[in-house]
Amino acid sequence: MTQDMSSHTRPSQPGIRLHVDLDGDLPPRRNTKIEAHLRVDVAADGAPTDLPAVELAVIIAVDVAESNRAMVRHALPAALRALPDRISFAVLGSGPEPVRCYPRGEDEWAVADQQERRRAAFVAGSLPLHQGGPRPAGYAAWAAGSRALLTGRPLSVRHLILITDGSSAAGETRLEEELDLCAGQFTCDVFAVGTNWSPDPLLALAERLHGTAEFVEEGLGQAITGAIQRLRRVHTPQLPIEVTVRPSVRQVSLNEKAPRPHRLGGLPQAVRPHRWSFPTYQWEEGTRDYLLTLVTDADDDPLETELQFAMVSIGDVHAPVVARWHIPQQAPPHVSAGGDSVRSLNATAQMRSALRQGLVALQDHRRDIAEDCLGQAARLAVQFGTDWVLEEIRGVAEIEDAAAGRVRLRPVDTHTLGPMILRAGSRPGGPLITAVAARPGPRCGECGHAAGSEARYCIVCGKELL
Known part of the structure; x- marks a missing residue:
C-alpha cells in the first residue's frame, strides 16, 4: 500500500474549491460509464510563499557515460553551489550499481551550508560515471537506490532528479515493479541529455512518480536549480482525493489531465470498501483538472430517478456526482455519460x-x-x-x-x-475548462457524514439532508 510521503507537512490546509461537471442523464443499463470532470482550485490562503528548505530531501542522480562527462562537467557543480541552506541532499554517480558519491563516509545525507556546497561541488568534478564493464540494470536500479535513501529521510518533500543519457544497461522489465514500490515514497523529475536514450521509460518514471521528463540541450544547471525552486513552491506535499461510491459502482478510475497528465493509482480502504483514495503530490497554488470515471450497473431500473453515484472529497471539501436515470426510446447496451467539459x-x-x-x-x-x-x-x-x-x-x-x-x-x-x-x-498544460467552484457542503444530521453543497441525500445512511 502506498504510504504517506510526508511525516510532517505545513500546518494549514490550502484553500480548496471543488467543482464537478457531467451530463446528468443516464440510460439504466449494465456497464453504464459515467465520466465527470473535476476541477480543483487551490489557494495558499496566507501560507508562506516558499516551503522551508529544511523540509526537502533531494537526490541528484547522474546516469551518464564517461564519454559524455562534458554534459555535466559545469552544470552539476553550479547546481550544487546554488542549493538553498538547510536542504538535505545526496549525489549519486554511476558504477555497476548507483554509487553514493556525496556525502562521503557514513553519513547518507548532507545538509546544505556554505561549506557543504563547496565540498559537494568539488567532489562533483570527479563524479564516477559509466565506463566499460557492468552497468546498472536500467532505470529500475536508479529508482531502487533512490528509494532506499529517501525512505530513510522522513521529510515533507522527497524528490529524485535523474540526469540520464540512456547509458545504463538493458533491464527495464523490472521498472514497472519498482515503480509500484516507489509510488508514494518520492517524486521524480527526469532530464535527458544526449541522443541515445529511449523516451518511454523516462515518461513512465515521470508519470508514475508525479514529475516531468524533458530534454535538456543547454542550461542543465539552471534546469536542476529550477526543479528545486519548484519543489519549494509546494504548499501541501500530499493531498489525497477520496471517492466514495454507491455499491452498484463496480469500477473507479481517476486521471489528472492538467497541468500534467498522470494516471493515478486508487487504494480501496479496507474498513470502507466503497471508498477509494487517490494520492496526489506537490500541490501548488493553482488549478488542476481530473477525469473521474465510474462504471455502474442499473439492471434496467424502470424509475427515472436522480441518484448520487459518488462523493468526491478533498480535505474538508466535498462535492457529489449526481445523475438521473433516463429511459430513451432506444439505448445502446454500453453507454457513456459526460458533459461538455468531459x-x-x-x-x-x-x-x-x-x-x-x-x-x-x-x-x-x-x-x-x-x-x-x-x-x-x-x-x-x-x-x-x-x-x-x-x-x-x-x-x-x-x-x-x-x-x-x-x-x-x-x-x-x-x-x-x-x-x-x-x-x-x-509537457505541462494549463487549465482546460472555465468552471465555477463549489463551496463545502453540509453534514448529515443522522450520521454526521459530510455531503456536497448540491447533495440531497446522504451517501452513507440515505437520509434526506435538510
Whole structure:
C-alpha cells in the first residue's frame, strides 16, 4: 500500500474549491460509464510563499557515460553551489550499481551550508560515471537506490532528479515493479541529455512518480536549480482525493489531465470498501483538472430517478456526482455519460496521444500512420487553440489545412524525435475548462457524514439532508 510521503507537512490546509461537471442523464443499463470532470482550485490562503528548505530531501542522480562527462562537467557543480541552506541532499554517480558519491563516509545525507556546497561541488568534478564493464540494470536500479535513501529521510518533500543519457544497461522489465514500490515514497523529475536514450521509460518514471521528463540541450544547471525552486513552491506535499461510491459502482478510475497528465493509482480502504483514495503530490497554488470515471450497473431500473453515484472529497471539501436515470426510446447496451467539459478533457487527451503516436510512428518509419495521427493532432490543436502542438507538428511536417487535419510529412532525422516525444507525453498544460467552484457542503444530521453543497441525500445512511 502506498504510504504517506510526508511525516510532517505545513500546518494549514490550502484553500480548496471543488467543482464537478457531467451530463446528468443516464440510460439504466449494465456497464453504464459515467465520466465527470473535476476541477480543483487551490489557494495558499496566507501560507508562506516558499516551503522551508529544511523540509526537502533531494537526490541528484547522474546516469551518464564517461564519454559524455562534458554534459555535466559545469552544470552539476553550479547546481550544487546554488542549493538553498538547510536542504538535505545526496549525489549519486554511476558504477555497476548507483554509487553514493556525496556525502562521503557514513553519513547518507548532507545538509546544505556554505561549506557543504563547496565540498559537494568539488567532489562533483570527479563524479564516477559509466565506463566499460557492468552497468546498472536500467532505470529500475536508479529508482531502487533512490528509494532506499529517501525512505530513510522522513521529510515533507522527497524528490529524485535523474540526469540520464540512456547509458545504463538493458533491464527495464523490472521498472514497472519498482515503480509500484516507489509510488508514494518520492517524486521524480527526469532530464535527458544526449541522443541515445529511449523516451518511454523516462515518461513512465515521470508519470508514475508525479514529475516531468524533458530534454535538456543547454542550461542543465539552471534546469536542476529550477526543479528545486519548484519543489519549494509546494504548499501541501500530499493531498489525497477520496471517492466514495454507491455499491452498484463496480469500477473507479481517476486521471489528472492538467497541468500534467498522470494516471493515478486508487487504494480501496479496507474498513470502507466503497471508498477509494487517490494520492496526489506537490500541490501548488493553482488549478488542476481530473477525469473521474465510474462504471455502474442499473439492471434496467424502470424509475427515472436522480441518484448520487459518488462523493468526491478533498480535505474538508466535498462535492457529489449526481445523475438521473433516463429511459430513451432506444439505448445502446454500453453507454457513456459526460458533459461538455468531459468531452473537452477527452479530446485534449486524444490530441496529446495523437501527437505522441504520430511522432513514434515517424520514428519507426511508418509514415502513413504518422501522417494520420499528426493530422488528427493538428485538427484538435486548432479546436483548442493549442499553439505548441502546432509548432511541434511544423517541426516534422507542412500543415496544409489544420482544421481539416491535413499535413504532409517532410524528411526528418528520426534521431531528433526523442525530445519531441518527451514533450508530447510530459509537457505541462494549463487549465482546460472555465468552471465555477463549489463551496463545502453540509453534514448529515443522522450520521454526521459530510455531503456536497448540491447533495440531497446522504451517501452513507440515505437520509434526506435538510
